Amino acid sequence: MSKLPDPPAGGFCAEAWQHTARLQDAILKLPFNEALTDGSLSRDVFAFYIVQDARYLVGFAQALSAAATRSDDADDAAFLAGAANAALLEERRLHAGYVEEFGLTEAETAGIETSPTCLGYTSYLKACALAESYPVLLAAILPCFWVYQHVGATILEATGGAEGHPYQAWIKTYADDEFASAVRSARELVDKVAARSDEATRGKMLEAFTRATEFEWMFWHSAWVKETWPTAEFLAR
Structure with missing residues (x-):
């Protein structure tokens, strides 16, 4: 497992995480995630979640693709396009695997x-x-990366490595070094774009990051x- 280093002091990501700190803690304490941690989460609830998550990832990939087309940096565009592709591949792999298992x-x-x-x-x-600017779109996308990691x-960490855990595949998908590296890249991109944005844009970026984090809380709760x-x-119907 790779622990992410703290974002640079004074950067947008550090500000955004601090602004939503209580919400991040509340996400960890949601009944869904507590039951996922101790392995007691019922299969029908997890199956409902997996179906919703698969559908969400399609929309998430579309937003990433849109961000890629609006980047004026080739490396950033490649990262965003690659993340969009990875989201769709993950949707198919996890969804197909659990559908078969269940x-x-x-x-x-x-x-x-x-x-x-x-x-x-x-x-x-x-x-x-x-409807929003490129910096605001990036800020709205970031919580899906960061909150899941x-x-x-x-x-x-709470499960001691998740070996033998009924949801081991899911846990390791979002806690491995490769995903941590993608999250780090996403944070660095958002910090870079925020640093060259004016105060009004940074304010809208914080609003978008906060709203998307609220949706993360709601998504876990809605699955439960x-x-x-x-x-x-x-x-x-």
């Missing part, structure tokens, strides 16, 4: 409706891609309660 059929997974939170989060990222690394549309009873 014995779910394609019909069963297709029957799980996209939750309001999943749709809201992906719609927010797409809206940032369409933080959660994965914390759980890996297997969130449905409250209007479903009024509609034939």
Whole structure:
């Protein structure tokens, strides 16, 4: 497991993490993540989460691709495009693996409706891609990288390496050195772009980072309660 070094003092990422520190702690303490840590998370809740996550990652990849097209730096564009590709590959690998392990059929997974939170989060990222500046879009994308690495690394440490853990594959995916390196690169990119942005843009970047982190909290919570549309009873689906 690779622990990420603290962002440079005075950088945007250090400010953003400090601003959302209580929320980051609350994410770790959500019932879903506590049950994931001790291995008691029910398979039907995890299956619901995996289906939602697979759909989210498609939208996340689209936002990354949009950011790649707007970068004026070839290396940064390559990183963002590569991250988009990795998100789609991960969606297929993890989703297919757990669908097979849980014995779910394609019909069963297709029957799980996209939750309001999943749709809201992906719609927010797409809206940032369409209507916000490149720096703000990067700030909105960053929490998905950083929060997942933080959660994965914390759980890996709490489980002593996750060997024999029922969700070992998931834990190690988001706590390994390769993912930590990607998160480090994402943070460095956001800090670099923020450093050359004006105060108003940095303010909007902080708002976007905070909103996306709120969506991260909501996403874990929505999986725990297997969130449905409250209007479903009024509609034939």
